[in-house]
Amino acid sequence: MLKRTHTCGQLRPDDIGKKIILSGWVHNWRDHGNIYFLDLRDRYGITQLVIDAEKTPDIHKQVQKIRCEWVVAVEGTVRKRGEENPKLPTGSIEILVEKIEVLNEAATPPFELADAGKISEELRLKYRYLDLRRPQMQSRLETRHRITKIARDYYNELGFWEIETPMLAKSTPEGARDFLVPCRLFKNTFYALPQSPQLFKQILMMSGTDKYFQIVRCFRDEDPRADRQAEFTQIDVEASFVDTNDIISIHEKLIAKFWKEILDIEIPLPIRRMGYKEAVDNYGIDRPDLRFDMKLKDVSDIAKNSTFKVFKTVIEKGGVVRGICCPSRLGGPGGSQILTRNYIEKDLTAFVADYGAKGIVWLKVSDEGGKLSCTGSVAKFFDAAQLEQIAKRFDAKNGDTLLFIADTLKNANKALAPLRCRLGKDVKLYGEGRFEFVWITDFPLFEWNEEENRCDSTHHPFTAPIEADLAKLDTDPLSITSQAYDIVVNGSEIGGGSIRIHRPEIQQKIFDLLKITRQQAQDRFGFFLRALDYGTPPHGGIALGLDRMIMILTGTDNIRDVIAFPKTQKGQCLMTEAPSSVDQKQLDELNLMLKPEK
RNA sequence: GGGGCCGUAGCUCAAUUGGCUAGAGCAUCGGACUGUCGAUCCGAAGGUUGAGGGUUCGAGCCCCUUCGGCCUCGCCA
Known part of the structure; x- marks a missing residue:
């Protein structure tokens, strides 16, 4: 066996002229007739191999039958490439192959490793060893x-x-x-x-x-x-x-x-x-996402004096009315409208329903010459002073949307905390690559x-x-x-x-x-x-x-x-097919008897 | 235990209200080509539409059952 002198991610222009040996998997190949390219891959990277029919006719013939994922070792000389490939760290060099040894052939893979396109996870899990060969994994x-x-x-x-x-x-x-x-x-x-x-x-x-x-x-x-x-x-x-x-x-x-x-x-x-209390009061949860502000506020004291029955009933039963204030536009003022009525009443309402909330009540904040107010289908149940008080509590600005949930404190928080996170994400209140600990x-x-x-x-x-x-x-x-x-x-x-x-x-x-x-x-x-x-x-x-x-x-x-070898949502390993039934002998040794199913 | 999305060629997807022989790209196989790097070009082969049942003159499509994948509520001291 040819023993490698370098890895497939290692060679650089400084190595030009060296005689080297590489081993790895065939990542891809490009047959141009008399010239033949082959990308060799290992854990460390990808290196391009070249076979020239005129210089090495035997190898050129031999390489014709080599396919993706075959395991090969090659001996050759490092040389400068005609045109560099900026996508690869080794993109400035290539190997002119002088000897090639097939260490193992490979069946045609059930999915293509070379293109990082989407492959169903089920298949990736079944052929985990192929999935793990992908550079990303x-x-x-x-x-x-x-x-x-x-x-x-x-x-x-x-x-x-x-x-x-x-x-x-x-x-x-x-x-x-x-x-x-x-x-x-x-x-x-x-x-x-x-x-x-x-x-x-x-x-x-x-x-x-x-x-x-x-x-x-x-x-x-x-x-x-x-x-x-x-x-x-x-x-x-x-x-x-x-x-x-x-x-x-x-x-x-x-x-x-x-x-x-x-x-x-x-x-x-x-x-x-x-403190836990501060987290729950302001974010409704003990693991707040602090990449954006948008704190929860309680408006029970105002809501109980309104004529809105839903709110009044909840409060009388000891519940609360809590809400958040969200900019209506993507990425803040000037962005495109996102908190449309449809989005709130369909998407968001269905979203909070998952967490047991019965519905969302919303108000749109308006600022007319410094005088804050709110509009919306439930605005009529509040007087002007109450609407202003609500807007002020959230420190709301013109065009903001206020979203409320009325329920027990625990239930309101349970729905509002994930709602806050969803809004932060949907309205793009923070950029990628931020970490707030x-x-x-x-x-x-x-x-x-x-x-x-x-x-x-x-x-x-x-x-x-x-x-x-x-x-x-x-x-x-x-x-x-x-x-x-x-x-x-x-x-x-x-x-x-x-x-x-x-x-x-x-x-x-x-x-x-x-x-x-x-x-x-x-x-x-x-x-x-x-x-x-x-x-x-x-x-x-x-x-x-x-x-x-x-x-x-x-x-x-x-x-x-x-996780190298994870399980599916039903706890199966699709590669090994665990869990599985066992021999009667094993059960006997353990003094176990299986109940009939159902 | 509940809710939602999905399952069509090896892979990723398409197929009008239920209507002619279920299509495309990639992969595979054969051929061409001296500089590609997701090579390109020409050609071929490839299907129990997850499985089973039903409705219909006719089902990939509608209904029922079931299997599997993902997301989620419950659960996770």
Whole structure:
């Protein structure tokens, strides 16, 4: 076998005259009769080969039968090209082939790799090895590698140890649905694949490892989305004797490093922080997209005095009227009209209906000689002073559109937050390539679970309350602030963590409030509660969503684009055809019996 | 569990209100050509319209069932 001396992305004009060997896949070929061009591709790039019938008639004959994706090695001389190809880094040179060796033939590919046109994802997933050969996919894999490499180096510098935790773990029915793995040696018992190494990393702190990290696979058996797979990767971190500021400061530097190394973008540090309440009040959600302003405002106080029945009824029932103010024109004043009546009453109304909103009420702002007012089908239910007051509340300008949703506070926010994001995008309120980071802090420790009539952890049951609120555990748990923090960029949560509870009695109180009985706590977390008893240092940590970060860094909105071998929305791997049925013998060994379908 | 979009040649798509032998570009195969780089030109082959059933004189198109892909609500401590 000819052994390569260079790669297909390497040769430059300085190499002209050198005798070299290249190996790779045939990317494309152009047969001009007596002259024959062949593009050779490997991970590093593409290099043009030339075969001249007059100089090397044997090779010219041999190359006629070579096709796309055949694997070949060639020996030849680097020379200057007649006309350069500015699209390729190697575009100034070519290889005059003196010897060619076919290392492997290839079946005709089911789709064309050369043209980066759209190929159905189904096909790409089935022939993933072909899809991954495409330069764009290679680049995504490389970005992923570089990020994990940067992270490993960074944590190593700071004294963190990379420690593996079990993949075969104990099932905890809280949280997401577990993937179960039957255990052969203890009949009728199951392992669960970890939803996260949460308890293990805390126990590592109890074990005195002080600083831990892991780039770790996590499993949650819930329906996938464009940015969610059942199987995903976290950069998981925990440290002892730290507070919120320690974790935040370590990680905003790391995130800044990611953005600098991959996109050459400087993130100004420190990243701003915003309290949970401020985020929800102004943006309706705890992961606000801060690339544009457009804050939500409450107009319940004005609406309740109007004669508009829809508003009045909602408010009487304890609901709110909240809204946003949006420029009606694309890219701001002067752009073309976008918030047309049709767009609002059809597109946007259908959009918010997905989030449970019954409808959108809208008003158009007019400014007549400094006197603000509003027009629209519901304007008649308000007097002039009220309309002016509403316009002023939004600091609205002539031509702006005000959009309102009347519902419970929670439901109104649930619809308005995505509506705000959609409008920001549709009306082009921000440019491409902008990244607005924010740490969200001061989360409530609990949320009220109406159906179960108890508290639910906002974050998870191991999150510590702030010291000042400890006393409220017995009196007013819903008003307790937690020591949790999320890192958000452009409305996407890319990580979150907390300072953990390190005192057993507080951990027990939390379980009590979550209405987890002592018995249940022992069954599920007994090992953990026991470990807490043996001298647990104060500790805290964070987990960064690796897949989501790579998505943002590579500019794709599809998580499957950043995972080498992803699964479809039904959890299948189209390449291997997992999941699949198993032999009766395997079931017997596990003491399992299948129920008939349906 | 619910809602939406989609499925036609190897690939990407087209086919008027249901109407003649289901078309095009690329790929494939054959031929031509000494400078292309998404080569070009000439020609050929390529179809159970995802599957099954129904309505009709006639179905790619309408109806029902089903399979698959994507988006989404719920779900994701």
